[in-house]
Amino acid sequence: MNALILVGSPKGRVSASWMLGSRLAEGLRDHGVTVQYGMVHHELRSGEGTAKLLDLFDSSDLVVLAFPLYVDSLPAPLTRLLELAAERRGRTSAPGNPRLAVVVQCGFPEAHQCDTAIGICRRFAGSAGMGWAGALAMGMGGSLEGDFRRLPGGGKQILDALGKTAEALARGGDIPDEAKAVFARPLMPRWLYILTGNLGWRLKMRKNKARRPIGDRPYAQG
Amino acid sequence: MKALLLDGCREGDYLAMEAVLEMTAALAGRADDVEVVKLRELAISACTGCFGCWTRTPGECVLQDDAATVLRSYLGSDVVAYVTPVTFGGYSSQLKMMLDRCIPLLDPRFTIVGGEVHHLLRYRRYPKTVVLGTLPSPDAEAERLFASLVARNGFNFHRTFEAEVLVGVPDPPSARRCAERLLDRIGVTA
Ligand SMILES: Cc1cc2nc3c(=O)[nH]c(=O)nc-3n(C[C@H](O)[C@H](O)[C@H](O)COP(=O)(O)O)c2cc1C
Numbered sequence: 086m087n088a089l090i091l092v093g094s095p096k097g098r099v100s101a102s103w104m105l106g107s108r109l110a111e112g113l114r115d116h117g118v119t120v121q122y123g124m125v126h127h128e129l130r131s132g133e134g135t136a137k138l139l140d141l142f143d144s145s146d147l148v149v150l151a152f153p154l155y156v157d158s159l160p161a162p163l164t165r166l167l168e169l170a171a172e173r174r175g176r177t178s179a180p181g182n183p184r185l186a187v188v189v190q191c192g193f194p195e196a197h198q199c200d201t202a203i204g205i206c207r208r209f210a211g212s213a214g215m216g217w218a219g220a221l222a223m224g225m226g227g228s229l230e231g232d233f234r235r236l237p238g239g240g241k242q243i244l245d246a247l248g249k250t251a252e253a254l255a256r257g258g259d260i261p262d263e264a265k266a267v268f269a270r271p272l273m274p275r276w277l278y279i280l281t282g283n284l285g286w287r288l289k290m291r292k293n294k295a296r297r298p299i300g301d302r303p304y305a306q307g
Numbered sequence: 308m309k310a311l312l313l314d315g316c317r318e319g320d321y322l323a324m325e326a327v328l329e330m331t332a333a334l335a336g337r338a339d340d341v342e343v344v345k346l347r348e349l350a351i352s353a354c355t356g357c358f359g360c361w362t363r364t365p366g367e368c369v370l371q372d373d374a375a376t377v378l379r380s381y382l383g384s385d386v387v388a389y390v391t392p393v394t395f396g397g398y399s400s401q402l403k404m405m406l407d408r409c410i411p412l413l414d415p416r417f418t419i420v421g422g423e424v425h426h427l428l429r430y431r432r433y434p435k436t437v438v439l440g441t442l443p444s445p446d447a448e449a450e451r452l453f454a455s456l457v458a459r460n461g462f463n464f465h466r467t468f469e470a471e472v473l474v475g476v477p478d479p480p481s482a483r484r485c486a487e488r489l490l491d492r493i494g495v496t497a
Contacts (some may be wrong), residue, residue: 095356095370126353136433138337153356156406157459165400176347179375193424201459202397204452211448278426279417286415289362300414303366304382 086118086255089145089183090136093152093163095126101229103223105188105247106151107235112251120148126153129162142170145183147254150206154191155227155232158202166191167206171213184216185209186254188247190226194278196269198224219260221250221268225278227285268269308493310338311434312383313377314345315391315402322441323392323399324484326476330388330439345402349373351416353404360411366429367411369398373490374408384434388486393472394422394438397454406460409423413463419464421438433464437489440472450474 090110094100110120123141127135142148154299187206189199199222210217224245235241246268250260271276271278290299297303312331316323328341334341351374359369368374381387391402398406414427438457442449450472461468469492473485 095353100356126355141309155354156403156463157407157456158403160353161400161407162401164394164397168394168400171395193425198423198459201452201456204448204455205395205397208449208452212395275424279476284418286362289358291363293363295363295365297365299361299365299416300332300427300429301365303364304379304430 086146086257088113088120088145088147088149088254089123089141090120090149090151091123091125091163092164093125093132093150093160093290095160095162097124099126099231100153101190101226102153102188103150104229104231104233105190105243106149107253108244109149109151110190111246113247113255116252116255118255121145125166126160126162129165135166137171138166139170142183143174147186148215149186149188149254150184151188154189154199154202155297157198158205167209167213169210174213180214181216184218184219186217186260187220187222189220190223190229192224192227194224194271194275196222196224196271204272218254219265220256220262221246221265223268223272225272227282228272230279242270242272308338308340308385310334310341310386310388310497311380311381312341312343312390313402313405314347315319315389315399315405317347317392317399317401320392321477322389322443322473322475325388325479325482326441326473327481330390330486333483334342334386334388334488336421337490337495338386338400343472344374344377344380349377351496354407354410356407359416361415364424368408374405376478377405378409378412381409381434382430385435386490386493387436388489389436389438391438391440393442393449393453397456398451405407420462423462425463425465433466435493435495436461436464436468437493438468438470439486439489440470442474443476444473445474459497467493484491
């Protein structure tokens with residue numbers, strides 16, 4: 086089986102999307118799947134990169150979209166890729182193949198804020214004649230900073246969910262409901278995420294030597 | 308009253324272009340000044356996800372392109388209309404490119420809105436917003452997703468965004484009725 090992991094974060098390999106997508110890829114490889122990556126934001130900057138991704142899309146048995154929630158849906162370049170893929174596949178492809186799976190995370194604590202984006206991916210799969218293998222969604226994406234071991238509980242719940250997902254996808258199955266539920270479980274109490282998140286913005290401002298106040302209004306009128 | 312229309316359609320999409328024309332006419336009947344921004348003609352790069360607009364130059368993106376001009380115009384408007392082909396239940400990539408660049412309008416700090424976490428507002432005043440989507444043929448699932456996406460976008464600005472989907476072949480009278488209905492719903496009067 087050939088899988089393509091499309092990383093939909095513009096931050097590429099330093100993103101939460103990469104952290105989750107590459108871990109899923111490891112699991113797929115352990116089950117004998119050949120995995121390739123596509124960095125959507127980067128590849129779409131050139132015609133060649135776009136054509137490469139579209140070709141990979143069509144030659145895969147499984148496509149995984151690993152992306153951050155942007156304004157309640159998919160980042161614009163990923164949306165663009167899906168538009169192009171649907172146009173092209175409408176003309177050429179075998180129905181039901183490849184299958185599409187999604188790993189999405191968002192900055193707010195509630196995983197359900199990703200539901201509309203998942204619906205959009207599923208609708209895309211329908212339009213493009215692809216199979217649908219399901220989605221993992223989690224909130225508190227701001228906590229995913231490169232190392233699972235630094236997460237509460239060593240990130241065990243995420244790793245378990247990704248492990249079960251890899252196993253199921255490699256068999257040609259759907260993402261198990263149990264994996265979805267575990268993945269969506271909050272990493273910490275909501276109040277704590279809000280507290281550390283708000284502190285985090287201040288610390289980043291200090292690190293970046295920001296000279297304006299956090300609530301500045303540069304476009305005046307408001 | 309000032310109105311801004313963000314045209315998120317592609318050249319050659321006659322249904323969406325009809326929706327733009329009729330929404331422009333509907334706005335012109337109620338506002339003193341209507342600005343139509345054809346997003347496909349502007350240079351707007353994709354958001355790089357750096358959060359510089361919150362932690363480096365709060366309120367302003369670190370990229371220098373046409374998005375800043377659109378944001379100023381957005382804040383200076385009383386009503387904003389997005390027009391877009393409904394794309395798998397979401398926005399066109401053209402419109403989405405601009406919407407991803409709108410996060411400088413918000414303050415990064417978290418707050419609770421309607422029982423969920425969202426961001427604080429940066430400005431005291433934001434325009435009323437309507438979204439007109441187009442679909443060449445009925446698609447209940449895409450329409451449902453679109454309504455839910457627009458409503459969720461409203462929560463981000465602590466307000467209600469209204470949506471309508473125009474279905475079928477280009478037909479100016481029905482597009483106009485759809486646009487007028489939307490403006491009625493947000494209480495935009497002449
Ligand atoms: C332009 C932009 C829009 C975003 N919109 C949302 C949103 O609507 N809801 C949300 O919960 N998080 C939103 N986020 C936060 C990201 O989903 C979050 O930071 C995520 O962890 C980033 O993942 P990445 O490292 O893979 O890019 C947004 C971030 C950016 C830059």
